[in-house]
Amino acid sequence: MGIIRTEKLVFEYIRRDEEGNVEGITRAVDEVDLDVKQGDFVAILGHNGSGKSTLAKHINAILYPTEGAVWVDGMDTQDESRLWDIRQEAGMVFQNPDNQIIGQVVEEDVGFGPENMGVPTEEIWARVEESLKAVGMYEYRKYSPNKLSGGQKQRVSIAGVIAMHPKCIILDEPTAMLDPNGRKEVVRAVRALNDVEGITIVLITHYMEEIIHANRVFVMDQGRIAMQGTPREIFSQVERLKELRLDVPQVTLLAYELKKSGVDLPDGILTAEELVRALTQVYHGQNDINVITDPGTEEPPRRDRSDVFGLGGNL
Amino acid sequence: MLRDITLGQYYQTDSVIHKLDPRVKLVATICFIVSLFVVKSWVGYVVAAVFLAVMIKLSNVPFKYMVKGMKAIVFILLITVVFNLFLTPGETLVSVWRLRITKEGLQLAVMMAVRLSFLIVGSSVMTLTTTPNSLTDGMEKLMKPLKIFKVPVHEVAMMMSIALRFIPILLEETDKIMKAQIARGADFESGNLVRKAKAMVPLLVPLFISAFRRANDLAMAMEARCYRGGEHRTKMKPLKYAARDRAAYGVLAAYFALCILIRIYL
Numbered sequence: 054m055g056i057i058r059t060e061k062l063v064f065e066y067i068r069r070d071e072e073g074n075v076e077g078i079t080r081a082v083d084e085v086d087l088d089v090k091q092g093d094f095v096a097i098l099g100h101n102g103s104g105k106s107t108l109a110k111h112i113n114a115i116l117y118p119t120e121g122a123v124w125v126d127g128m129d130t131q132d133e134s135r136l137w138d139i140r141q142e143a144g145m146v147f148q149n150p151d152n153q154i155i156g157q158v159v160e161e162d163v164g165f166g167p168e169n170m171g172v173p174t175e176e177i178w179a180r181v182e183e184s185l186k187a188v189g190m191y192e193y194r195k196y197s198p199n200k201l202s203g204g205q206k207q208r209v210s211i212a213g214v215i216a217m218h219p220k221c222i223i224l225d226e227p228t229a230m231l232d233p234n235g236r237k238e239v240v241r242a243v244r245a246l247n248d249v250e251g252i253t254i255v256l257i258t259h260y261m262e263e264i265i266h267a268n269r270v271f272v273m274d275q276g277r278i279a280m281q282g283t284p285r286e287i288f289s290q291v292e293r294l295k296e297l298r299l300d301v302p303q304v305t306l307l308a309y310e311l312k313k314s315g316v317d318l319p320d321g322i323l324t325a326e327e328l329v330r331a332l333t334q335v336y337h338g339q340n341d342i343n344v345i346t347d348p349g350t351e352e353p354p355r356r357d358r359s360d361v362f363g364l365g366g367n368l
Numbered sequence: 369m370l371r372d373i374t375l376g377q378y379y380q381t382d383s384v385i386h387k388l389d390p391r392v393k394l395v396a397t398i399c400f401i402v403s404l405f406v407v408k409s410w411v412g413y414v415v416a417a418v419f420l421a422v423m424i425k426l427s428n429v430p431f432k433y434m435v436k437g438m439k440a441i442v443f444i445l446l447i448t449v450v451f452n453l454f455l456t457p458g459e460t461l462v463s464v465w466r467l468r469i470t471k472e473g474l475q476l477a478v479m480m481a482v483r484l485s486f487l488i489v490g491s492s493v494m495t496l497t498t499t500p501n502s503l504t505d506g507m508e509k510l511m512k513p514l515k516i517f518k519v520p521v522h523e524v525a526m527m528m529s530i531a532l533r534f535i536p537i538l539l540e541e542t543d544k545i546m547k548a549q550i551a552r553g554a555d556f557e558s559g560n561l562v563r564k565a566k567a568m569v570p571l572l573v574p575l576f577i578s579a580f581r582r583a584n585d586l587a588m589a590m591e592a593r594c595y596r597g598g599e600h601r602t603k604m605k606p607l608k609y610a611a612r613d614r615a616a617y618g619v620l621a622a623y624f625a626l627c628i629l630i631r632i633y634l
Contacts, residue, residue: 153586
C-alpha cells in the first residue's frame, strides 16, 4: 500500500440559499481512486473547478470524505486521534504565498510548524537551518517576508513544511500567482526535494510545463480522474487534453501538428531538445528534400518557432 | 513603498536597553509610571527625571524621537494644564476678569504637565527599543498567570502578532483598490466630510471581503501546519533572563524603593 491512498473518494459541497435551505449539491470529487507510492512525484492536472484542490485538502485532513476513505501512511484521515500525525506527515503548501506565512521574520515562520509540534528549541533551530538550506533561502532567514518576491515567499512556505519532517508534501497550485521566474524557482526546489530528500510530492497545477518531471500524472475533470499515466503517455493524447480544456506545451503541440501533417515523429515529445533531436533524425533518415518540400510540413509560423526554441532553457 | 513601513516606532540601534528582555522593559515601564504617581514632592520628580535621562542616554536613541510621541498628546496636555491652572481653589496669584490663577493651581498644573510628559517619554523608551514582536512575546509570558482565570493569553498574543504581520499587506491592498477605483473615476479627495466618508464605502467593502478571505486562508494554512492553540507548543526563541536582566531588575527595585522613601520622608 502506498503512502497516500484514496478509495472511492466522494466529496459533496452543499449549496444553501440565504435562509439556509439546501439549494443543490455539487459533487466536487467523484469516486476517485488514488495510490501514491513513497518517493513518487505525482502531478494532478485539471482546469478550474475540476476538483483537484478539493482532493488535495482531503490528503491533509482539512476536508473529510462524504463517502469513501483516504489513508495517509496507513492512517485513516477520519480517525481524529491521528489528525496531528497526518498533518505532520502530509505537509501542504497553498496557492497564495502571503496568506500562509505566519511569522514576521523568515526563520520564525519556518519554525512555526515545529513549534506547534512541540519540538525542543535547539532542534527547531537545526530544522529551520536545514529546511531553509534545502530551498536555498538560508541567506534570507532574517528578512521580513514582506520584502521577498513571490517565488521566494513560496520557497519559504515550502521550507516551513519541510521543517515538520513530512513524508510527503502536497502543493496546491503553488505557482499560480507567480511570474515565470518565480515558477521556475519553485519547481526547481520541489524537484530537488523529491530527488535529494526522497520526499513524496503531489503537485497540483494547471501549468503543463511543470508536470514533465513527474513519475505519474492524473488529469481530473468534473471531479473524476479522466486520464492517468506518465507525462509522455498523457501528452501523446493531444486531442483528449484539448477536450478537457487543458493547454498542451507548445513543443508538444508543434510536434503533434507536424506529425499530423505527415512528419514521422514519435508520440509525446516533451522538451525542445527532444523535438530538435527527433527532427534531425527525420531529416537525416529520409533522403532530405522529401521533408522540406512536402507542402504539408511547411515551416510553422515564425513566432511559434522562435518560442519553441526559446523554451529550450525553460525547464 | 508601503512594504517598508515600520510598525510601532522601533528605532534600530545597538544598546544595553535594546538587549534587555522585553519583560524587564515592560515591568520597568509600569513601575516608572506608578512611581510618577507615588512621588509628590519636587525631589521625587528630580529623581524620576534623572532616572529617565539615564535610560534615554543608555538607549542610544536620539532625543527627538522621544519627543515625537509628545505631539500626539499636546492637546490633552494643554487642556489638563489650563483646567488645573484656573479651576483649582486657593490663594490667588493673578486674576483677570473672572479667571483666577491660584498658587495651588499653578503648582498642580506644572506637576500634571511633568507627570504626563514623563509618562509619554518613559513609554516611548520602551516602544523605541523593543520590536513589536518581542513586546508581544514579553506580554504573553508576563500574563501567563492569568491563564488560571481562563484568559486566553496565548491566543491574544497570537492575534496581535498576526495583526502586525498583516497590517502592511492590507495597507498595500488598500492602496491597490484605491488606485483601481481612481482609475475608474472614483473621487476620494473632494467634497465635505460626509461625501468623503461615502466615497470610502466602495473602498472598504472589497477590503473587508479580501481580509476575510485572507483570514480564512491563513487559518487553513495554520491548521495544516499542526497549529492547535497554546498547548503542547514549544518556543523557537524562548525568553530567558540573562545577568544583565537581573541587574536591571536590581536597578529598578532600587529606584522604586527610593521613590517610596521620598514619599514617606519628604
